Amino acid sequence: MADxxxxxxxxxxxxxxxxxxxxxxxxxxxxxxxxxxxxxxVIRPGSADDVAAAMRICARHGAPVVPQxxxxxxxxxxxxxxxxxxxxxSLARLNRIRDIDTxxxxxxxxxxxxxxxxxxxxxxxxxxxxLSLGAEGSCTIGGNLAANAGGVAVLRYGTxxxxxxxxxxxxxxxxxxxxxxxxxxxxxxxxxxxxFIGSEGTLGIITGAVLKLFARPHARASAFVxxxxxxxxxxxxAAVRDRCGDRLTAFEFMTGECLxxxxxxxxxxxxxxxxxxxxxxxxxxxxxxxxxxxxxxxEAALAESIESGxxxxxxxxxxxxxxxAFWRIREGVSEALVxxxxxxxxxxxxxxxxxxxxxxxxxxxVRTVAxxxxxxxxxxxxxxxxxxxxxxAEGQAPEAFAALAPELTRIVHDEIxxxxxxxxxxxxxxxxxxSEMPLRKAPLELELMHQLKHLLDPAGLLNPGKLLPAAxxx
Amino acid sequence: MADxxxxxxxxxxxxxxxxxxxxxxxxxxxxxxxxxxxxxxVIRPGSADDVAAAMRICARHGAPVVPQxxxxxxxxxxxxxxxxxxxxxSLARLNRIRDIDTxxxxxxxxxxxxxxxxxxxxxxxxxxxxLSLGAEGSCTIGGNLAANAGGVAVLRYGTxxxxxxxxxxxxxxxxxxxxxxxxxxxxxxxxxxxxFIGSEGTLGIITGAVLKLFARPHARASAFVxxxxxxxxxxxxAAVRDRCGDRLTAFEFMTGECLxxxxxxxxxxxxxxxxxxxxxxxxxxxxxxxxxxxxxxxEAALAESIESGxxxxxxxxxxxxxxxAFWRIREGVSEALVxxxxxxxxxxxxxxxxxxxxxxxxxxxVRTVAxxxxxxxxxxxxxxxxxxxxxxAEGQAPEAFAALAPELTRIVHDEIxxxxxxxxxxxxxxxxxxSEMPLRKAPLELELMHQLKHLLDPAGLLNPGKLLPAAxxx
Numbered sequence: 001m002a003d004x005x006x007x008x009x010x011x012x013x014x015x016x017x018x019x020x021x022x023x024x025x026x027x028x029x030x031x032x033x034x035x036x037x038x039x040x041x042v043i044r045p046g047s048a049d050d051v052a053a054a055m056r057i058c059a060r061h062g063a064p065v066v067p068q069x070x071x072x073x074x075x076x077x078x079x080x081x082x083x084x085x086x087x088x089x090s091l092a093r094l095n096r097i098r099d100i101d102t103x104x105x106x107x108x109x110x111x112x113x114x115x116x117x118x119x120x121x122x123x124x125x126x127x128x129x130x131l132s133l134g135a136e137g138s139c140t141i142g143g144n145l146a147a148n149a150g151g152v153a154v155l156r157y158g159t160x161x162x163x164x165x166x167x168x169x170x171x172x173x174x175x176x177x178x179x180x181x182x183x184x185x186x187x188x189x190x191x192x193x194x195x196f197i198g199s200e201g202t203l204g205i206i207t208g209a210v211l212k213l214f215a216r217p218h219a220r221a222s223a224f225v226x227x228x229x230x231x232x233x234x235x236x237x238a239a240v241r242d243r244c245g246d247r248l249t250a251f252e253f254m255t256g257e258c259l260x261x262x263x264x265x266x267x268x269x270x271x272x273x274x275x276x277x278x279x280x281x282x283x284x285x286x287x288x289x290x291x292x293x294x295x296x297x298x299e300a301a302l303a304e305s306i307e308s309g310x311x312x313x314x315x316x317x318x319x320x321x322x323x324x325a326f327w328r329i330r331e332g333v334s335e336a337l338v339x340x341x342x343x344x345x346x347x348x349x350x351x352x353x354x355x356x357x358x359x360x361x362x363x364x365x366v367r368t369v370a371x372x373x374x375x376x377x378x379x380x381x382x383x384x385x386x387x388x389x390x391x392x393a394e395g396q397a398p399e400a401f402a403a404l405a406p407e408l409t410r411i412v413h414d415e416i417x418x419x420x421x422x423x424x425x426x427x428x429x430x431x432x433x434x435s436e437m438p439l440r441k442a443p444l445e446l447e448l449m450h451q452l453k454h455l456l457d458p459a460g461l462l463n464p465g466k467l468l469p470a471a472x473x474x
Numbered sequence: 475m476a477d478x479x480x481x482x483x484x485x486x487x488x489x490x491x492x493x494x495x496x497x498x499x500x501x502x503x504x505x506x507x508x509x510x511x512x513x514x515x516v517i518r519p520g521s522a523d524d525v526a527a528a529m530r531i532c533a534r535h536g537a538p539v540v541p542q543x544x545x546x547x548x549x550x551x552x553x554x555x556x557x558x559x560x561x562x563x564s565l566a567r568l569n570r571i572r573d574i575d576t577x578x579x580x581x582x583x584x585x586x587x588x589x590x591x592x593x594x595x596x597x598x599x600x601x602x603x604x605l606s607l608g609a610e611g612s613c614t615i616g617g618n619l620a621a622n623a624g625g626v627a628v629l630r631y632g633t634x635x636x637x638x639x640x641x642x643x644x645x646x647x648x649x650x651x652x653x654x655x656x657x658x659x660x661x662x663x664x665x666x667x668x669x670f671i672g673s674e675g676t677l678g679i680i681t682g683a684v685l686k687l688f689a690r691p692h693a694r695a696s697a698f699v700x701x702x703x704x705x706x707x708x709x710x711x712a713a714v715r716d717r718c719g720d721r722l723t724a725f726e727f728m729t730g731e732c733l734x735x736x737x738x739x740x741x742x743x744x745x746x747x748x749x750x751x752x753x754x755x756x757x758x759x760x761x762x763x764x765x766x767x768x769x770x771x772x773e774a775a776l777a778e779s780i781e782s783g784x785x786x787x788x789x790x791x792x793x794x795x796x797x798x799a800f801w802r803i804r805e806g807v808s809e810a811l812v813x814x815x816x817x818x819x820x821x822x823x824x825x826x827x828x829x830x831x832x833x834x835x836x837x838x839x840v841r842t843v844a845x846x847x848x849x850x851x852x853x854x855x856x857x858x859x860x861x862x863x864x865x866x867a868e869g870q871a872p873e874a875f876a877a878l879a880p881e882l883t884r885i886v887h888d889e890i891x892x893x894x895x896x897x898x899x900x901x902x903x904x905x906x907x908x909s910e911m912p913l914r915k916a917p918l919e920l921e922l923m924h925q926l927k928h929l930l931d932p933a934g935l936l937n938p939g940k941l942l943p944a945a946x947x948x
Contacts, residue, residue, distance in 0.1 A: 103827035175918055178916065
């Protein structure tokens with residue numbers, strides 16, 4: 001058998017098979033700098049056919065393949081292990097927008113197209129693609145699909161799964177499944193599409209997708225609202241939803257501790273309220289109305305809640321600049337966390353009705369083990385999704401806190417388990433949570449997942465070590 | 475091994491194992507009277523544990539099992555074959571609403587609960603469950619899930635798949651997969667849920683589900699609008715969607731021929747326009763607005779289209795009674811078709827932008843083979859879903875037309891294939907379309923589906939002969 005690298009170079013061209021340390025470097029570390037791996041080569045196919053050819057070669061050689069999009073995984077999902085046996089397959093050159101159909105409201109794209117480019121293309125065509133998240137300037141559609149990305153507009157538009165109509169996927173053996181249909185209804189068999197979405201590159205390599213477009217909202221209205229606690233925020237959510245229906249696009253919660261942290265570290269973040277609240281919510285409506293009408297509706301919804309005592313204080317953005325300032329607070333949270341020190345992070349979800357109880361119980365439980373620990377809690381309240389982060393007690397040595405972190409995670413995830421929640425709402429399992437899968441999934445569920453993995457990737461070549469722990473041999 | 479029937483009676487109670495012809499009769503014919511089968515027994519388990527016990531017994535005996543909900547399949551999906559070897563498993567006794575969570579906006583139900591009961595329970599709790607279709611008074615949630623039901627509100631709320639959060643499923647070997655979670659975001663592995671939804675009872679038996687609830691719309695507005703043809707209807711769809719966004723709940727299209735047929739056969743259906751149009755659209759908006767504001771918005775959207783010449787005539791319902799009269803026309807179509815004679819029916823979908831071209835091409839193609847054939851076309855335009863039905867030429871003998879029907883279906887489905895459409899948008903494959911699967915699905919797709927079937931039901935006991943043709947042995 002010819003040499004793996006030579007065969008890949010023959011198929012893709014030498015320039016697209018990176019073997020030097022320097023060329024490979026950007027592909028071998030995740031953007032958080034948490035994981036570092038090694039590869040035999042980084043390959044850069046330019047089309048689905050290229051990907052298929054590369055997969056056939058890798059399959060013949062038994063070489064593991066790690067697909068990589070924008071390399072923005074929050075869970076090490078696109079970083080190879082340290083063995084140096086893997087081929088990292090970058091989708092970056094699959095970067096064409098293949099088609100926009102403004103009658104069908106669909107866009108067909110290569111998997112390597114950056115999310116922001118899809119948003120821009122939709123807008124240029126007078127439409128709207130709603131997926132929106134911090135990494136949108138560098139993450140790719142393929143990665144969004146592999147991780148079933150969420151973000152700040154899930155409340156109204158759903159996750160990436162719900163935004164997708166068709167897929168093109170290269171299987172482990174190099175065959176191409178052409179499921180690139182633009183059908184809003186199709187009841188002719190099993191949902192292959194949904195099997196690949198969210199599978200983190202472990203069942204196949206997504207090379208193209210047909211995505212839904214939406215009517216572009218003509219107006220937005222935003223409010224920054226003080227609330228007493230998580231329970232009050234949930235009551236407010238119900239009130240706003242009843243008044244505003246599907247106009248409610250975002251309902252972002254943060255605790256007072258979270259807010260203080262942001263204001264301390266983010267120079268241009270300003271509190272739009274008269275005093276520091278116990279907690280706050282950033283609300284966004286969007287609609288086909290004109291802006292004053294939408295703002296009026298938001299004011300009316302809040303007026304009710306102010307009158308009833310639910311909301312002690314609120315600011316409504318009078319223009320786009322003010323709205324941007326509200327969002328600057330919310331978006332400053334990641335940066336503020338980084339500046340404050342190393343946090344133990346948890347991306348959890350649960351039934352919406354369990355959230356207030358969860359926060360109360362988790363706060364107590366973590367403090368029992370780590371007195372003075374500082375929970376920094378924010379999240380997408382309407383989705384039942386909280387980012388429950390823990391900072392060391394004031395003055396605690398980072399090493400001492402790091403030693404405690406696994407136990408804190410166990411405690412937080414136990415509280416989630418009690419409420420039938422999820423230990424990864426939107427960041428995926430990747431490498432970060434893979435060892436927890438046997439603890440958090442029922443044995444039957446894990447067995448079915450292993451069987452599906454074995455069915456589609458019998459040699460275990462696709463993104464090994466991610467999502468599913470190595471199967472226990474019987 | 476003990477007798478199968480005796481074992482089932484031991485597990486479920488004799489009263490829940492029906493063996494007499496008379497007791498079995500209602501379960502052995504589909505409601506359209508198109509399929510008739512036979513069974514060794516009809517069993518009526520009362521819980522998921524009962525279903526699991528029955529499945530274990532049937533698996534031990536190698537007895538095929540045909541799950542049945544409200545027995546309203548449009549494709550013979552719940553009727554056993556004529557061999558008399560099958561056990562029909564009725565879910566009708568699993569009819570509890572287990573929980574309504576008005577904070578999380580979820581409802582948890584047994585699979586045998588009738589759809590209308592779920593709608594009512596949601597309404598009683600001040601919320602809204604949007605799935606709505608003709609059979610809602612007798613179809614069950616389990617059947618809706620098995621068939622990934624569509625209906626008249628898909629445009630806004632999606633199909634059953636998009637309305638579902640969690641599932642409880644009894645596997646072929648009698649184990650219960652408890653995926654009954656109420657999570658709006660959960661990225662911890664493969665989408666088992668979506669594999670079972672739409673699988674027509676061939677991969678497992680759904681016994682319970684967690685469904686999404688929505689804010690109850692406070693107002694509705696309806697219009698009955700004349701248009702020149704399918705292309706004009708699509709332009710109108712774009713205009714209304716841009717003006718009204720997500721308020722657009724239904725956009726139901728019918729050709730003039732379809733409309734005439736309805737008016738001829740349905741005594742209380744009245745045309746709300748001044749003259750018979752080439753084609754018509756029934757538009758419904760719903761929103762949290764008050765009714766006059768919503769009606770005004772609809773009027774404004776239509777005024778534009780009247781001015782531009784797109785819409786020659788339109789009627790806007792001034793109250794609920796008028797709106798009901800509009801819907802009476804749309805809902806009269808099935809009855810009118812039955813009264814007119816036996817039609818060759820097709821439930822097809824395609825990219826929305828392909829619809830006008832499809833209708834024109836199909837009309838010509840079927841007339842070539844069957845001169846004088848009468849296309850009766852209606853459907854959910856925004857979903858790309860048409861019910862493309864063909865009536866015999868005036869005076870043609872039913873037998874002569876019946877002999878032509880398979881060829882007509884081939885022609886219609888060929889036109890769909892050319893547009894990468896689906897031969898079953900919302901009715902499923904069942905028995906009706908199963909022989910077409912090898913023609914209409916790519917070999918790789920069919921192979922993957924067979925492998926999934928084999929994985930979850932290796933003995934082929936679950937609803938045999940539905941959805942997938944018997945696998946070709948290699």
